Amino acid sequence: MSALTFTPSGIYCPAGDFYIDPWRPVPRALITHGHADHARGGMGAYLATDLAAPVMRHRLGDIPLETVSYGEVRQIGGASVSFHPAGHVPGSAQIRVEVAGEVWVASGDYKVVDDGLSTPFEPVTCHHFITESTFGLPVFRWQDQREIAAQINAWWAGCAAAGKTAFLGCYALGKAQRLLTLLDPEIGQILTHTAIENTNAVMRAQGIDLPTTVLAGPDLVPKDHPGALVLAPPSALDSAWARKFGPNETAFASGWMALRGIRRRRSGDRGFVISDHPDWSGLLEAIKATGAENIYVTHGYTDIFARYLSESGWNAQVVPTEFGGDEAEDAA
């Protein structure tokens, strides 16, 4: 029997009797990272990295959660298990499972470039590699994040000069903190929506260094903060809360902004192409680096990406999962 199998509840390890990122309640779940489509409530027991734990507790409450460090090997039944940096968000992991010499890696969500915030992605040699394919099309090609940072800061400075508040829509966990480290505090103050500030607080408490932010709560007087940039979840950009800031421009930061059509559908003023997932060449680079012959393609452009891998000599197949919901789209 395979070390990992695909079941209606999620990715399952028979030898260790555990699931990885299950989408239905199971007795024992190993969790790659805290995004809602991977870390769900109701599991009998959780295992995740120590770096991912604070956010998971913040989101899921008082859960039976045990933690491991990156690289630490655990024996669970007949499986030896270890977590390795996935570079997606702080604390995110690829999970390596070895049973009788057969090595599988479930990579969850990952990105191969160093964002300066998350522990950088480390390729893990394996026989079987489970990969996402959120941006598994050759039209996705990310620019260096310094380039994107320059674009965002230029836009912000332009807004500030025109007397407008700059609203930057982004996902609260991961993307927001990455953007914080890219913003130029010389331009003005950085205000944050509650959802983002809550996650900031969790990360600061675990020792992650983030720049100074001001919570844009109900008592905040917008005119006291001219030239500010407000980080907010996309859903908050068109709300009474946002409107009280007066003249503003809105932008979104996501890999999807690479496509003009999607940029236009979001109907913001700007779209910045920055993602916590790999682009086309990042996916191929990661897959090659594992040395795996068998590739299981999950959430994203699964059919197309798997076909390309098959034609390029891998033994690739599509695996249906329930990863990648609305939240994941915002987070991309």
Next chain:
Amino acid sequence: MKSFAALFNAIDQSTKTTVKVAALADYFQTAPETDRIWTIAIFSGRRPKRAVTTTRLREWGAEVAGIPLWLFEESYPIVGDLAETIALVLPPPASDTDHGLSHWINLLRSLSDVDEDARKTEVLSAWDSLDTTQRFLFNKLLTGGFRIGISQKLMTRALARATGRGEAEMAHRLMGDWDPASTTWEQLIEAEDPTSDASRPYPFYLAYGLDAAAETLGEPEEWQAEWKWDGIRGQLILRDGAHYVWSRGEELMTHRFPELARALDFIPDGTVLDGELLVWSSDGLQSFNALQKRIGRKTVPKKLLSEAPVILYAYDLLEWQGDDIRQKPLAKRRATLCDLCDNLPSDTPVKLSPSVAFDSWEALAAIRATARDASAEGLMLKRLDSPYLTGRKKGDWWKWKLDPLTIDAVMIYAQSGHGRRANLFTDFTFAVWKGNELIPFTKAYSGLTDDEFRRITAWVKKNTRERFGPVRSVTPEHVFEIAFEGIQASPRHKSGVALRFPRMSRWRHDKPINEANSLDDLNDMLNTFG
């Protein structure tokens, strides 16, 4: 092309009209004149002749990107735009150049004169010297179809601001058959006589749909009602002994409707008429279905000409005896039009679209309900003292259309959209019951909110039964109300019917699938309205 790319980005990235107008006006004041002319031309749908087929462009794009052609072809519908797909898959450029827009247009124009190898060399070298946005624009010029959300209204407003002239004058100057390659800024925008070109049409006046009760329009005697025809809006120009027929989309259709040439025999020179092109045979006005045979035909065989002869059903007079009379009130223009049409022999291909008499809004509502019997889509309401305005303006003209026909149908197939709907399922096939079988009868793409599209997309992902390429069959579970404007028999379709303008008008969460309509219901509608 950097300044043109900057203009494009400013327009494309903003949702605010004021920002777009300001960016355009600034460009019209600062760019070289030839670039301005080409910008106007491109944004109003005039483009250089396509010199390279899209098949070649796909092949070259895939080749330069180092990906198999099938992968390019799979990516294209997801991006939704060929020019953009190519711009995105290409590796970063080796060099950085900055030639003006006219330089690239001239290059494209020169491609028609060289062989394919030379074309390929030119295109590949252009790709290798332009950044992603400029590549996208270059590809757009190459493939045509430059629809980037610049309405005529927006452009004329920007031109008016840049030149200090009136918007209506600008709109009129941009109409017609001018060639950007040989027209100067001076001729197009500044020359004193805007009617120097005999073929130049007037900008069409367009109506909004009436969104309130007719009673809110005031006194009935201040209004004229006409049937709203389901044909092709057209402008017939008779000047200098020649005639020209223009569509609302500014397409010159003169040769598609040769029967209108006879108007020259009966109507004096210096006349411009606004009306609807419709099929009129020996037993009178025909439905849109009859006109469909003529649509898209560049040349018309004799047989079709006698089977489906077209007339202009005129409802307004814009120029009379060589004078632009658009500023005169509708009542006056209409009186002159009536006199003109009264004296035309019955076989003239121009007839007066009659007005509909009424003395109260209530009575008019009752008349509107009978529109389908009159082969009309509803009524037009026009204020009798209104001038003939430019573009879509609220206030003086209103469309008062019939409510659409509706049917409740079951969703059975889903396909993802493209362009701005790339990662959503937005294209659906619907079915009605025939006994225990669901028979597909229409597709629909529009009508749901973004939120509803997101919800149905999440549902489709979890309820896919089978995949056929990009199409997925889904569990029959959801009922939608499909609204449409017309129905006709169609042997090409399994259901035997084809709908006109189908869209999803409501997601019937309240209806189980066994309460959806049946093929018999559709056939009843076909018998009544077809």
